Amino acid sequence: MRLGVLDVGSNTVHLLVVDAHPGARPLPAHSHKAELRLAQLLDGNGAIGPDGVEKLVGVVKDALQAAEDKGVEDLLPFATSAVREATNADDVLARVKAETGVELQVLTGAEEARLTFLAVRRWFGWSAGKLLVLDIGGGSLEIAYGIDEEPDTAVSLPLGAGRLTAGWIPGDPPSSEDIRALRRHVRAEIARTVGEFSRFGAPDHVVATSKTFKQLARIAGAARSADGLYVQRELKRGSLQTWVPRLAAMTTAQRSALPGVSEGRSGQLVAGALVAEAAMDLLEVDSVEVCPWALREGVILRRLDHMGSA
Numbered sequence: 001m002r003l004g005v006l007d008v009g010s011n012t013v014h015l016l017v018v019d020a021h022p023g024a025r026p027l028p029a030h031s032h033k034a035e036l037r038l039a040q041l042l043d044g045n046g047a048i049g050p051d052g053v054e055k056l057v058g059v060v061k062d063a064l065q066a067a068e069d070k071g072v073e074d075l076l077p078f079a080t081s082a083v084r085e086a087t088n089a090d091d092v093l094a095r096v097k098a099e100t101g102v103e104l105q106v107l108t109g110a111e112e113a114r115l116t117f118l119a120v121r122r123w124f125g126w127s128a129g130k131l132l133v134l135d136i137g138g139g140s141l142e143i144a145y146g147i148d149e150e151p152d153t154a155v156s157l158p159l160g161a162g163r164l165t166a167g168w169i170p171g172d173p174p175s176s177e178d179i180r181a182l183r184r185h186v187r188a189e190i191a192r193t194v195g196e197f198s199r200f201g202a203p204d205h206v207v208a209t210s211k212t213f214k215q216l217a218r219i220a221g222a223a224r225s226a227d228g229l230y231v232q233r234e235l236k237r238g239s240l241q242t243w244v245p246r247l248a249a250m251t252t253a254q255r256s257a258l259p260g261v262s263e264g265r266s267g268q269l270v271a272g273a274l275v276a277e278a279a280m281d282l283l284e285v286d287s288v289e290v291c292p293w294a295l296r297e298g299v300i301l302r303r304l305d306h307m308g309s310a
Contacts, residue, residue, distance in 0.1 A: 003303065004031065004072035006063055008056070008104060010039035010082035010138025010162050011211075011265070015063040016296045017070050018211065022031060022304045026297065032066040034059045035264050038082035039139045039162035047088040057091045060100045076299055078105045080112055083141030083162060109156020113142035115298030117151045120207050122301055123293045129204030134279050135294060136212040136272050138162035141190075141279065145197050152200055155193045159186055161212050161265075161272035169271060172252050179248050182271065187278045194237055194282050206285045208235065208292035211265060212272035217290050218260025225260070233290040237280045244273050 001021060007014045017030035036059055041052035048056070060077075067075055083089055084106050097103050108116070113135070119135050133151075135142040144151040155251035168182040169175075181239065208217075213235060220243060222233040247255060247270050256266035280288065 001073050002071050003300055004067040004070070005299050006060070006067070006075060006077040006104075007296050008036075008038070008060070008077070008083060009298075010080060010140075010160055011035065011268075012138075013056070013059045013063060014296065015066055016300075017067065017072055018300055020300060021305055021309050026300050026304070029159045030066070030070045032063055034062065037138070037162060038086075039160060040166045042082075042086060044280045045087055046085070048083070048086045048092050051090055056092070057096055057099045060096055060102055064100060064102065074303075075102075076105075076303055077102050078107050078299060080107055080137060080295075081109065081156075081158070081163075084108070085139070085158075109140055109142065110154050112137075112140070112295055112309040113144040113154035113156055114151055115302060116142055116156065116209055116295045117144040117146065117298070118149055118301055119293040119295070119298035120209065121149050122297075123291050124205065124207065124262055128207075130200070130202075132203035132206045132283065132285070133209065133291075134207070134213070134276070134285075134288060135209045136275050137210060138268070141275055143193065143197065143279065143283075145200055145203060153196050155196060157189050157193065159189055159275050160277065161268040164271035164275070165228055165268040172267075173249055174270060176248075179270070179274070183274055183278070185276050188280065190282050191277050191279075194307070197283060202284075206283075206288045207291045208276070208288040210293050212269070213276060213288065213290055215261050215265060215269060216243070216273055216276055219243060219258045222290065234287050235276075235290065236287045237277070237285065240273065240277050240280065244270075244277050247273050264307050 018026040020026040097288040141159040144154035146152040217235040222238040223231040252267045257265040
């Protein structure tokens with residue numbers, strides 16, 4: 001059947017259409033994206049303002065039309081941290097449902113981490129052993145660890161690249177004082193969770209997902225997206241430590257000229273790099289392998305599992 005997953009994230013609203021059935025690998029058929037940056041549209045009270053809600057409704061309507069055009073039979077709509085943490089989340093969800101008919105499922109941070117972990121486990125298989133998975137979104141950082149398809153432990157921290165950029169480093173380029181303050185904040189937040197993972201021992205394989213890690217790996221020398229899904233892509237901590245001060249000294253325009261860095265994401269790459277560096281350092285990770293599957297694929301795989309057991 002043809003499935004569609006509608007991901008209302010902190011940076012983008014992304015419709016991914018796949019051809020899938022239980023027991024088979026989902027085959028991508030169509031992708032429809034719109035940059036919305038909900039994490040940066042919150043007002044002083046933490047609410048998504050009228051303009052942001054209006055834009056969200058319009059983007060969801062466009063995604064619905066794209067899903068219809070592509071013959072989607074079953075749509076799986078969900079929202080992550082930007083909607084989850086908005087003080088007017090219930091009103092936003094009600095407005096979206098009233099005007100589009102779409103009832104967004106709001107995932108908890110732990111659910112995000114578990115579903116992303118499932119996707120990574122299916123991608124690498126059982127031979128990967130104990131997995132540690134890192135995912136940096138626009139609104140949050142997810143970390144999960146385990147040997148099965150369900151992680152032994154999973155946490156979600158409010159350390160998304162978009163959120164931190166808007167709240168901590170407004171300059172272009174950001175000031176050294178703001179960078180230092182953000183670095184301290186990020187490391188203190190991650191350090192509180194290190195014990196939850198270290199008690200399970202060292203992982204056999206460390207994996208990173210998300211656009212942030214993909215872009216950091218690319219500027220550090222990893223293969224291009226055009227080279228295909230199955231090319232191994234790694235990001236080493238040493239390379240990242242070299243790039244962090246270089247990225248912080250650049251303007252947004254200069255970063256967008258780097259290989260693999262999109263103009264829309266270049267503004268928040270410094271914050272994402274600081275989070276990636278801190279996580280790898282505090283969790284004593286020398287390198288991560290970038291996985292092409294993440295949360296959206298995890299949602300699809302969970303749906304297929306439920307279909308197969310029905």
